[in-house]
Amino acid sequence: MGRHSCCYKQKLRKGLWSPEEDEKLLNYITKHGHGCWSSVPKLAGILYGLQRCGKSCRLRWINYLRPDLKRGAFSQQEENSIIELHALLGNRWSQIAAQLPGRTDNEIKNLWNSSLKKKLRQKGIDPNTHQPLCELAEINDKDKQLPADDKSNILKKTSVGSNEVKNLFDDTPNPNSIPIDNCNYHPLENFTSTSKINNCFIPSSDHMVGLGGSYLSFQQLNYGINNIALSPNSNNNNNNSLCFIPSTSGSNSTCSQMMSELNSSTMYHSMFQTAPNTKHINPSNSISSGDVDGIQNWEFGNNNASKSSNGSSCSNINFIDHEDIKWSEYLNSTTPFFQQQHQSSIIYNDNEVKQEMGFINNRDESSSTTIWNNSNSHHQQHFEGANSDIYSNKDLQRFSLAFGQTL
DNA sequence: AAACACGGCAACCGCCCCAGT
DNA sequence: CACTGGGGCGGTTGCCGTGTT
Numbered sequence: 001m002g003r004h005s006c007c008y009k010q011k012l013r014k015g016l017w018s019p020e021e022d023e024k025l026l027n028y029i030t031k032h033g034h035g036c037w038s039s040v041p042k043l044a045g046i047l048y049g050l051q052r053c054g055k056s057c058r059l060r061w062i063n064y065l066r067p068d069l070k071r072g073a074f075s076q077q078e079e080n081s082i083i084e085l086h087a088l089l090g091n092r093w094s095q096i097a098a099q100l101p102g103r104t105d106n107e108i109k110n111l112w113n114s115s116l117k118k119k120l121r122q123k124g125i126d127p128n129t130h131q132p133l134c135e136l137a138e139i140n141d142k143d144k145q146l147p148a149d150d151k152s153n154i155l156k157k158t159s160v161g162s163n164e165v166k167n168l169f170d171d172t173p174n175p176n177s178i179p180i181d182n183c184n185y186h187p188l189e190n191f192t193s194t195s196k197i198n199n200c201f202i203p204s205s206d207h208m209v210g211l212g213g214s215y216l217s218f219q220q221l222n223y224g225i226n227n228i229a230l231s232p233n234s235n236n237n238n239n240n241s242l243c244f245i246p247s248t249s250g251s252n253s254t255c256s257q258m259m260s261e262l263n264s265s266t267m268y269h270s271m272f273q274t275a276p277n278t279k280h281i282n283p284s285n286s287i288s289s290g291d292v293d294g295i296q297n298w299e300f301g302n303n304n305a306s307k308s309s310n311g312s313s314c315s316n317i318n319f320i321d322h323e324d325i326k327w328s329e330y331l332n333s334t335t336p337f338f339q340q341q342h343q344s345s346i347i348y349n350d351n352e353v354k355q356e357m358g359f360i361n362n363r364d365e366s367s368s369t370t371i372w373n374n375s376n377s378h379h380q381q382h383f384e385g386a387n388s389d390i391y392s393n394k395d396l397q398r399f400s401l402a403f404g405q406t407l
Numbered sequence: 408a409a410a411c412a413c414g415g416c417a418a419c420c421g422c423c424c425c426a427g428t
Numbered sequence: 429c430a431c432t433g434g435g436g437c438g439g440t441t442g443c444c445g446t447g448t449t
Contacts, residue, residue, distance in 0.1 A: 016417070016443080038434060058435080059418065094437060106417075109438075114415055412448075419441075428432080 012041070013051045017060050024048035025057055026065050034061060063106045070102025074111055082108055083116060087130040 013021070028044040037054040044050040044057070052060075074082075078100055085096045093105035093112075100108065117127040 014419075036434075054434080055420095055436095056418080062436095063417075091438065105437075110416055113439095410449085413446085415443105415445085417441105417443085420439085421437105422439100423437080424435090426432100426434090428430105 012053050012056075014056070017052075017064070021050060021052065022060070022065060024050040025052070025060060029061060029065070034058070063104050068102060069104065074103075078103070079111070079116060082112065083120065083130075086112065086116075086127075 017025075024044060025040075025048075028040065028048055028050065032043065034040055034057070037058040040054050040057045041050060041052055044052075050057075081100060082096060085099055089095050091109075093109045097103050097105040097108050112127075120127040120130075
């Protein structure tokens with residue numbers, strides 16, 4: 001390709017900017033604005049004798065001269081935010097920078113490459129996947145062992161059934177797994193090579209008065225969702241994001257509240273609203289807004305038998321039948337997670353899910369976003385200004401199976 | 408004191424996307 | 429529809445200061 005056209009000009013300087021050059025560029029942009037960057041060197045060259053190409057001027061302005069830049073070292077909070085955002089967005093430095101006022105993508109990229117990556121590795125976390133290093137090693141080993149046919153048939157193996165579902169909630173070591181010292185986490189074999197979505201963004205139910213539970217249950221989710229956002233990560237096919245968006249048309253205040261919280265969540269916007277290629281999927285038939293309080297009953301299956309949870313009867317609403325929601329057509333062609341067929345009506349109640357999944361909801365901030373990371377340690381990290389739960393890969397896999405039945 | 412290693416950082420390079428023609 | 433140029437982005441390079449041997 002060669003150098004950019006604007007740099008073919010003769011006598012254009014390269015390398016570090018001198019204070020004099022900074023002053024020339026600053027004076028020019030202060031008085032005239034930058035406008036078309038390619039014209040900056042022409043005009044600034046005439047007016048101030050600046051001998052730089054447009055690209056160089058743009059970079060210098062954005063990364064150094066811009067008046068709204070925050071100087072100095074990154075705070076611990078900023079570092080944490082970068083790590084968390086990187087887990088969601090990958091190497092989309094500009095999008096990460098958009099969430100950190102006064103910081104540039106270049107700055108963040110440098111920090112990541114020089115410091116944060118090492119810190120994560122020291123903690124035993126792979127900086128690319130944000131998963132435990134031992135888990136990754138095991139996944140890779142397993143993938144190498146899988147014959148091609150097995151890989152292509154993995155989804156068939158995960159077709160919904162009580163036993164399979166139960167297995168998904170089983171964290172006990174796989175007897176066939178490769179032992180790794182000091183690693184007590186064993187990935188879910190059926191999903192390791194088909195994971196396409198690494199983040200699942202689920203609105204919180206902190207304000208779900210009367211529904212019980214301080215986290216979003218399947219039934220609540222199922223009731224309130226009529227929109228899905230998928231945010232493919234072009235840089236990392238295994239780090240896509242998915243969001244269940246609550247109904248905005250439902251008559252109940254819970255859904256409105258959830259939507260309001262979603263809209264005020266910077267995390268949500270960074271993941272979906274500002275992310276390129278985000279697809280919002282509106283089902284052709286929205287979910288009817290029935291009596292929320294009526295959805296108290298809920299059946300769940302296990303290896304032995306189905307049983308009912310507490311609550312009154314629930315004859316009208318169980319899971320939304322997948323035929324009522326036309327997500328499946330789309331999702332079938334989007335992510336293997338949702339290629340599962342609607343085969344059973346296994347549903348878990350809140351306590352069952354909470355217990356089985358080991359969620360320990362000890363959030364002490366009423367308005368925070370919580371991330372359960374990929375490990376089974378239930379480590380939580382908090383964001384400000386949001387009120388949502390983000391479940392990542394492993395947990396999403398479990399959710400997905402359950403949702404797969406309804407989609 | 409000199410050589411070397413390392414980390415932080417600024418800037419460049421190459422590519423992609425998109426609007427205009 | 430194809431081409432072109434500008435803007436933007438992520439990867440990479442190389443300089444420089446500091447610490448270590």
